[in-house]
Amino acid sequence: MNRAAAVLAWALSAAPCAAWGAARESLGDASRLALATVVWLALVGLPAGRRERRAGTATARAWPRALGLALPPAACAAWLDLRAGHAPQDLWTTAVAGLLLFVVLGEARRMAARAGGDGLYALAWLAIVPGTLGLRAALDWAALGPGEPFAPVVWLAERGPLDWAFARLAPGPEPAPWISVAALAVGLWAAGAIDGRRARAGEELR
Secondary structure: OOOOHHHHHHHHHHHHHHHOOOHHHHOOOOOOHHHHHHHHOOOOOOOOOOOOHHHHOOOOHHHHHHHHHHHHHHHHHHHHHOOOOOHHHHHHHHHHHHHHHHHHHHHHHHHHHOOOOOOOHHHHHHHHHHHHHHHHHHHHOOOOOOHHHHHHHHHHHHOOOHHHHHHHHOOOOOOOOOOHHHHHHHHHHHHHHHHHHHHHHHHHHH
């Protein structure tokens, strides 16, 4: 994660904690911690860009620094959620599972950066993280009549890291499909590992 993305993520994750007036009322009883988790999961795994590759920082392990930035707004959000009456066990679930997904995405992104950020991981990240969520939203908006359109897309979106975090917004959410969410996260990690191994093999042949 580059500096601009880190600053953006910090500002967006801290915004629910600082909301007041109409903005605060618009949040209702939504979990501030879940909102912060959505922001960091969306950006920590973002494939490396050209500027990072030119600067030679793409393969650095940046997620520990990002985690340090994420902790203060996340702690503030959790405190506000407790004051608002959210169950502590729900907050612990969001925090622990979000942390694990954060580490997996950050490490997958670092491994894939050896391949220049344009390999299998970039495609998998685009499809699993923002892709299925956006496609599901578009299908829900365009759907006519009852029922869920395109069940495979809905199934995949519900098990992506962002949709999992969005599902934690409401107090007492339904249990998430942990095995499926973990499987997709492991799939992203495997894609990053494959890209990294291919890149190392190519460097050895030169």
